[in-house]
Every structure is written in C-alpha cells, then in structure tokens.
Amino acid sequence: MSEPVPVSRAELLELSGGDPWARWALPDPLAGAALVVADVALVERGGPRPGLWVAPLRPGLPAGAVPEGPALTAEAARVATALRLVREGLFPAARPGASISAPAEHAGTARAVLPLSEEGGDWDWMWTEAAPPPESRERLLVELDDRADAEELRAFAHAHNPRVWTRIGEGEVVRWVGVRDVAGGLVAVGGAEREASGAPHLAGILTAVPARGQGWGRVVSSALTREALREHGVCTLGMFRDNDRARRLYRGLGYRTARRWFSRRLAGS
Known part of the structure; x- marks a missing residue:
C-alpha cells in the first residue's frame, strides 16, 4: 500500500x-x-x-x-x-x-x-502460549493488593530498581504476588496488568538486591505466567533491552520476542 x-x-x-x-x-x-x-x-x-x-x-x-x-x-x-x-x-x-x-x-x-x-x-515485547513447569518454591508466594499494599510495593520498587515503570496503586496491576522473608520483609514481587486487548501482561517483576541470583524472579514469573495461560491462553511482557539477565529468565520460561x-x-x- x-x-x-x-x-x-x-x-x-x-x-x-x-x-x-x-x-x-x-x-x-x-x-x-x-x-x-x-x-x-x-x-x-x-x-x-x-x-x-x-x-x-x-x-x-x-x-x-x-x-x-x-x-x-x-x-x-x-x-x-x-x-x-x-x-x-x-x-x-x-x-x-x-x-x-x-x-x-x-x-x-x-x-x-x-x-x-x-x-x-x-524495550522488547515478548509473549508465550506455552506453560512453564511449576517451581517448587511457588508454595511460598503470598498475595498482595495493588492499592492496600501500594506504599510497601512502591518503597520496595524504588529501593531495588532505579527504573521503576510499573504504575503501582492505580488499579493497573490486577494481581500481585510476592515472597517474604522470616521477618516479613519483601524478597521478590511480580504483577500482572492487562494489555489493551485484555491479555495478561507481566509487570513489576523485581527481586531485592541482596537476594538476586537465587531464582526468585523465575518463581514469581513462572506462577504468574501459568495462571495467565490457564485463564487466557497467552501471557505477554515488556522488558528493557539491556537487561540480559531478565531476557535469559523469560526465554527459559518459553517467552519469545515479537517486537523490539x-x-x-x-x-x-
């Protein structure tokens, strides 16, 4: 044309x-x-x-x-x-x-x-229609609320991510899950928004700096991805292109890049 x-x-x-x-x-x-x-x-x-x-x-x-x-x-x-x-x-x-x-x-x-x-x-836009296998530590995940827990989520994000992009406390994230340590502090969190199409879109996947390298991002992402696939048959996400660690994680869970x-x-x- x-x-x-x-x-x-x-x-x-x-x-x-x-x-x-x-x-x-x-x-x-x-x-x-x-x-x-x-x-x-x-x-x-x-x-x-x-x-x-x-x-x-x-x-x-x-x-x-x-x-x-x-x-x-x-x-x-x-x-x-x-x-x-x-x-x-x-x-x-x-x-x-x-x-x-x-x-x-x-x-x-x-x-x-x-x-x-x-x-x-x-940034890269990625998607998957294939469910990753369950992670044993998913039993440790707890539910969080976008509005009720907004202050804690914002503080955690700003403390451990200099490029906070997720809109916390505004109702954009329809589900949050996280992991807490024995003292009750957050170790890792992750959320799911909605694409304009209605498809689930992972957002706010973040692990505390001292806990990185322990696989918590995979635990959170795997659980959210499988739930999205059960309900909608697809899950999407966006990631900063220079985050090679995140790219390896998501590819390991079955995500592919459609647009850069x-x-x-x-x-x-």
Missing part, C-alpha cells in the same frame, strides 16, 4: 500474517485511528501512555525476525514515508509529549524524521 488506508485490527492481523503483537497487544476494536501506508502500520495508542505505534508489516518473516541487507534498507525508506505523515500532522494525537514507538532497527530513521526527546526507553521497540516522546512546545 502506498496511500494511507484505514484498517481494522482484523485487517492488521491479516496484513501482518498474524503478528503476535498485533493479536495480543492491540484492542479490538482499535481505540483510535489506524492506517497502513507503504506496508507500515500507524496505530494510535490510548491508555495511560498515549501515543503512536509504528510497525512495519512482515507477513513473510517469523515473529521477531528482522529483514536484512537491502530488504532492511528498503523497509527503512517505507518507515520514513510513514513517519513523515506523522510529522505533517496526519495524527492529531501525535502531539508534543506523546510517545512514539518505532522499531529499534529504525531508531535512526525515527530520529531523522521526527523531533524526539530523550525521554523513553528501548525504540520509544521516545515527541519534542516541541
């Missing part, structure tokens, strides 16, 4: 060859405008982090695969074409401060076309 064409989520799924991100991250119906131009989807994102997804459609490639060589260069040109429409005001929601999520492999193109700030991050995102806010007044 060379001219902007409005699309539905079902049409996006067909055009993308059933891309897991389009299936499990996007709502049906879509919350805002969605166009395909030059085989690149531009999809408005609502919710607490509004903005725009910029997703090349790759129906001939396995989920997570990136074209190489001349094919990647040609795709970059198509991404630039789509982003110029954003710059020219085609999407009123793409105003200063809105988040733009473009493929990590086209970060340079996004910077060249759009005025972007440095606020944001580089470069997310920044539009600059301007």
Whole structure:
C-alpha cells in the first residue's frame, strides 16, 4: 500500500500474517485511528501512555525476525514515508509529549524524521502460549493488593530498581504476588496488568538486591505466567533491552520476542 488506508485490527492481523503483537497487544476494536501506508502500520495508542505505534508489516518473516541487507534498507525508506505523515500532522494525537514507538532497527530513521526527546526507553515485547513447569518454591508466594499494599510495593520498587515503570496503586496491576522473608520483609514481587486487548501482561517483576541470583524472579514469573495461560491462553511482557539477565529468565520460561521497540516522546512546545 502506498496511500494511507484505514484498517481494522482484523485487517492488521491479516496484513501482518498474524503478528503476535498485533493479536495480543492491540484492542479490538482499535481505540483510535489506524492506517497502513507503504506496508507500515500507524496505530494510535490510548491508555495511560498515549501515543503512536509504528510497525512495519512482515507477513513473510517469523515473529521477531528482522529483514536484512537491502530488504532492511528498503523497509527503512517505507518507515520514513510513514513517519513523515506523522510529522505533517496526519495524527492529531501525535502531539508534543506523546510517545512514539518505532522499531529499534529504525531508531535512526525515527530520529531523522521526527523531533524526539530523550525521554523513553528501548524495550522488547515478548509473549508465550506455552506453560512453564511449576517451581517448587511457588508454595511460598503470598498475595498482595495493588492499592492496600501500594506504599510497601512502591518503597520496595524504588529501593531495588532505579527504573521503576510499573504504575503501582492505580488499579493497573490486577494481581500481585510476592515472597517474604522470616521477618516479613519483601524478597521478590511480580504483577500482572492487562494489555489493551485484555491479555495478561507481566509487570513489576523485581527481586531485592541482596537476594538476586537465587531464582526468585523465575518463581514469581513462572506462577504468574501459568495462571495467565490457564485463564487466557497467552501471557505477554515488556522488558528493557539491556537487561540480559531478565531476557535469559523469560526465554527459559518459553517467552519469545515479537517486537523490539525504540520509544521516545515527541519534542516541541
């Protein structure tokens, strides 16, 4: 497609060859405008982090695969074409401060076309439909409440993670589990939010610094993943790309990467 064409989520799924991100991250119906131009989807994102997804459609490639060589260069040109429409005001929601999520492999193109700030991050979107085996220590997990335990959860997150991203105490996390030591202090926590599609999305997986390397992140993640699969048949998550330890953990639980995102806010007044 060379001219902007409005699309539905079902049409996006067909055009993308059933891309897991389009299936499990996007709502049906879509919350805002969605166009395909030059085989690149531009999809408005609502919710607490509004903005725009910029997703090349790759129906001939396995989920997570990136074209190489001349094919990647040609795709970059198509991404630039789509982003110029954003710059020219085609999407009123793409105003200063809105988040733009473009493929990590086209970060340079996004910077060249759009005025972007440095606020944001580089992260991977992952999913699984395969249940990991139970961990014996899951019997030690306790339930926590997003609102009633918000103060404790926030303090724990800020003490042990310099990049707190999860929205604690706002009702976004629908389930928390954790592990406590003999004195009652938190050792590890993890939560599950909802994607815009309704699919479970792991969030806030965190182990206290002194307890790292003991496998508590796997215990928490395994339990939450299996519960999500029992109820919905899928579980998703997002992780900072530079967190190699987390990547090994999630891959060991059966997660695969579908999209690698470069997310920044539009600059301007």
